[in-house]
Amino acid sequence: ERGARLVVVDPTFSSTAAKADNWLQITPGTDAAFALSLAQVIVAEELADLQFMRNYTDAPLLVRSDNGKRLREADISGLVAEPNRYMVWDAGVGAAVPVAIDRLGIALGVDAALEGAFDVALADGSTVEVRPGFAHLVDELAQWTPEAAETITGLSPAIVRAVARGYATEKPSAIIMGAGSNHWYHGDLQGRALALCAALTGNIGKSGGGFS
Numbered sequence: 001e002r003g004a005r006l007v008v009v010d011p012t013f014s015s016t017a018a019k020a021d022n023w024l025q026i027t028p029g030t031d032a033a034f035a036l037s038l039a040q041v042i043v044a045e046e047l048a049d050l051q052f053m054r055n056y057t058d059a060p061l062l063v064r065s066d067n068g069k070r071l072r073e074a075d076i077s078g079l080v081a082e083p084n085r086y087m088v089w090d091a092g093v094g095a096a097v098p099v100a101i102d103r104l105g106i107a108l109g110v111d112a113a114l115e116g117a118f119d120v121a122l123a124d125g126s127t128v129e130v131r132p133g134f135a136h137l138v139d140e141l142a143q144w145t146p147e148a149a150e151t152i153t154g155l156s157p158a159i160v161r162a163v164a165r166g167y168a169t170e171k172p173s174a175i176i177m178g179a180g181s182n183h184w185y186h187g188d189l190q191g192r193a194l195a196l197c198a199a200l201t202g203n204i205g206k207s208g209g210g211f212s
Contacts, residue, residue, distance in 0.1 A: 005170070007163055009034065010178070022163065027154040029184045031177075034160070035193035037149035040141040041164035042200050048168070049202030050114060057199050059134035060088040060112035062096060062120075071120065071130050073098040078123030087120075088112040089132065096120050096130065137196075168201045172209035 008020040092111040146157035203209035
């Protein structure tokens with residue numbers, strides 16, 4: 001009634017779909033692939049709220065290339081006093097620095113990199129390559145273009161791209177995961193993929209936005 005657009009993703013033409021601006025008749029159980037294709041468009045077309053990702057998510061935390069684990073301060077200092085204090089690459093000083101992520105986000109004054117590869121010296125004298133978690137996300141999303149996902153979801157790439165652009169640019173935007181849509185094997189991953197879309201667009205902590 002106030003002009004909001006409603007997009008319904010549902011295998012069946014439900015009573016809700018009947019009132020929607022767009023109805024996407026998805027193949028049952030493929031919502032995660034759909035969500036990842038939305039995320040791929042949002043990132044590839046530079047529609048993501050990178051500052052939100054940098055400040056309020058674990059996207060900038062550095063991941064070691066040798067073991068796939070997050071780089072910790074203890075890896076560099078050799079001390080175990082703060083075993084769970086993670087590191088980000090501060091582009092401002094060109095070095096890995098420790099951060100504590102809490103409800104207020106990453107400490108102010110840190111220009112945390114989201115992409116790139118960096119060499120870090122460890123306490124044992126060796127050197128390891130590290131990359132921000134966001135860089136790994138970008139790599140993963142590359143295979144989830146709307147065209148690639150179409151063979152799984154049955155959804156038109158053009159429609160998926162239009163939904164992704166609308167969701168990323170018309171704010172606030174909310175995602176409501178209907179009861180039953182995640183009642184599949186590994187259905188929790190659907191929720192994670194949809195929550196990723198909310199984080200990528202900064203639609204968290206805003207009235208009228210979020211993921212439910």
